[in-house]
Amino acid sequence: MSEVKSPEIYYGWKIVAAILVLLTFTSGLSFYNQAVYLNALATNPAFTVQSASLAVSIFFFSGGIAGLWVAKWVQDFDPRLSIIIGAVISCAALSSLALVEEVWQLYILYAIFGVGFSASSLIPATTLVTRWFQKNRAIALSIASTGLSLGGVIITPISVVMVESQGLSRAAPILGILYLIGVIPVAWIWLRPSPESMGLRVHGSDTAAHHDTDLPKQSKTSSAVLPASSKTLHTDGISFQEACRNRFFWGVSTAYIFLMMAQVGGIAHQYGLAREILTEAQTAAAVAILPVASIIGRLIGGWLVEQISIRFFSIVTMSIQVISLGLLAGGFSIASLGIGLALFGVTVGNLLMLQPLLIAEAFGVKDYARIFSICNLMSSWGTASGPALLGFFYTVSQSQYSMPYIVAALAGLAGLLLFIGGGAVKQR
Numbered sequence: 001m002s003e004v005k006s007p008e009i010y011y012g013w014k015i016v017a018a019i020l021v022l023l024t025f026t027s028g029l030s031f032y033n034q035a036v037y038l039n040a041l042a043t044n045p046a047f048t049v050q051s052a053s054l055a056v057s058i059f060f061f062s063g064g065i066a067g068l069w070v071a072k073w074v075q076d077f078d079p080r081l082s083i084i085i086g087a088v089i090s091c092a093a094l095s096s097l098a099l100v101e102e103v104w105q106l107y108i109l110y111a112i113f114g115v116g117f118s119a120s121s122l123i124p125a126t127t128l129v130t131r132w133f134q135k136n137r138a139i140a141l142s143i144a145s146t147g148l149s150l151g152g153v154i155i156t157p158i159s160v161v162m163v164e165s166q167g168l169s170r171a172a173p174i175l176g177i178l179y180l181i182g183v184i185p186v187a188w189i190w191l192r193p194s195p196e197s198m199g200l201r202v203h204g205s206d207t208a209a210h211h212d213t214d215l216p217k218q219s220k221t222s223s224a225v226l227p228a229s230s231k232t233l234h235t236d237g238i239s240f241q242e243a244c245r246n247r248f249f250w251g252v253s254t255a256y257i258f259l260m261m262a263q264v265g266g267i268a269h270q271y272g273l274a275r276e277i278l279t280e281a282q283t284a285a286a287v288a289i290l291p292v293a294s295i296i297g298r299l300i301g302g303w304l305v306e307q308i309s310i311r312f313f314s315i316v317t318m319s320i321q322v323i324s325l326g327l328l329a330g331g332f333s334i335a336s337l338g339i340g341l342a343l344f345g346v347t348v349g350n351l352l353m354l355q356p357l358l359i360a361e362a363f364g365v366k367d368y369a370r371i372f373s374i375c376n377l378m379s380s381w382g383t384a385s386g387p388a389l390l391g392f393f394y395t396v397s398q399s400q401y402s403m404p405y406i407v408a409a410l411a412g413l414a415g416l417l418l419f420i421g422g423g424a425v426k427q428r
Contacts, residue, residue: 011192012132012203016144018190019125022083023147025182026121028155029094029175030113031148032291034059034264034387035271036159037097040168041106049272049399051103053391055110056268057384062114064380070123071373078193079124086119087183095176098169120183123376126356127369131194134236135204138310138357142302145353149298149345152291160271160284237364243371248362251422256355256379258415259318262408263348265386266325269394273328273401274337289338293345301350310361311425314354318416321347322409329405355379362425382411 034056041052073082093113100106125144133140155178162171195202243249267290274286305313324343327336359372389411390404397403 019144020147024150027148028151032152056387059110059114061384062111063118064377066115066118071369089116091176095173097172149291149294237366240367255419257382261382261386262412265390268387289341290345294349297346298349325409
């Protein structure tokens with residue numbers, strides 16, 4: 001009897017796993033850790049909650065601006081180079097937090113940190129997943145972007161302990177090195193720029209229905225390799241210029257300004273919110289509620305979005321965000337805090353997954369990186385203003401978090417209404 005070989009795993013799933021690991025480190029050490037850095041900086045007499053919040057805003061805004069160049073680089077060159085350069089920049093900026101003594105130094109450092117984060121995180125990561133998958137794209141994005149939440153579950157609690165025990169000046173260089181270790185090896189070894197670069201077809205493409213992963217390896221050997229004339233990047237979809245004339249493009253782009261304002265503002269201040277009623281040890285555990293809920297919500301959402309209308313799912317998710325932020329604003333009992341953070345976490349995971357998925361669904365792969373970079377730049381206006389806006393209302397409300405989270409809930413409501421006004425996802 002001849003030996004039966006096990007089915008070959010499509011290489012795109014290895015890309016997904018690699019990006020999951022990569023995003024765990026980039027998000028944990030930047031996105032989710034902003035609440036930790038903000039609280040640590042605010043204990044320094046040279047900084048206040050408001051000035052530290054503005055630094056976080058500069059981080060996200062500079063990342064959005066840099067994303068325009070990152071998108072062009074990723075479109076024209078190997079995305080691994082962008083990721084590696086971004087990791088080096090992020091390591092240098094994060095390590096240098098130990099040396100900051102003036103507010104202007106903090107702002108410059110955070111602007112550089114934002115550039116590094118942009119180059120090493122979402123734009124190259126989501127572009128790669130979108131290139132490798134047509135079928136199961138939602139599942140692939142949900143699994144890959146789970147790294148965003150795992151960063152909050154794994155990296156942030158470790159960071160809290162390090163910063164609380166050693167201080168930011170000692171912890172920052174260690175966290176910077178961790179950024180390098182967690183990103184560069186996995187990116188260089190496992191990531192590849194496109195299926196075509198390996199002689200493979202896009203998963204689920206119409207011209208490669210026979211390339212499903214349940215076929216035996218020996219039956220796919222010849223069909224997995226494209227003809228020489230076809231070894232170009234898969235380019236289904238519409239151009240950037242056509243997308244800009246699309247009503248949905250402006251609906252989703254403007255909606256995410258306010259959705260990210262609410263989301264990132266809420267995340268950046270969750271540590272301070274929890275500290276109002278919890279001990280340090282309880283707070284370290286509480287900040288893990290949001291990312292754990294984000295993981296669970298995103299994995300369920302990745303499956304659901306392939307079963308129901310993506311527009312309906314998006315509207316429900318945005319509505320839950322408004323409700324959860326209202327709950328966090330309404331009262332600071334331990335129960336309402338836990339429930340509010342859990343519901344908020346469900347929306348965090350899915351809204352981050354939905355933005356690239358909505359763009360890929362509406363406009364295809366052809367100009368995905370450029371279209372996403374513009375949407376990402378616009379959403380960065382909200383991402384950048386969210387922490388500072390909530391920090392401002394925290395200051396004017398005598399250092400209480402009720403009013404800031406009411407403002408966050410209203411921002412989420414504005415995003416929901418703008419998204420609904422954008423109409424159907426596919427208008428082409």
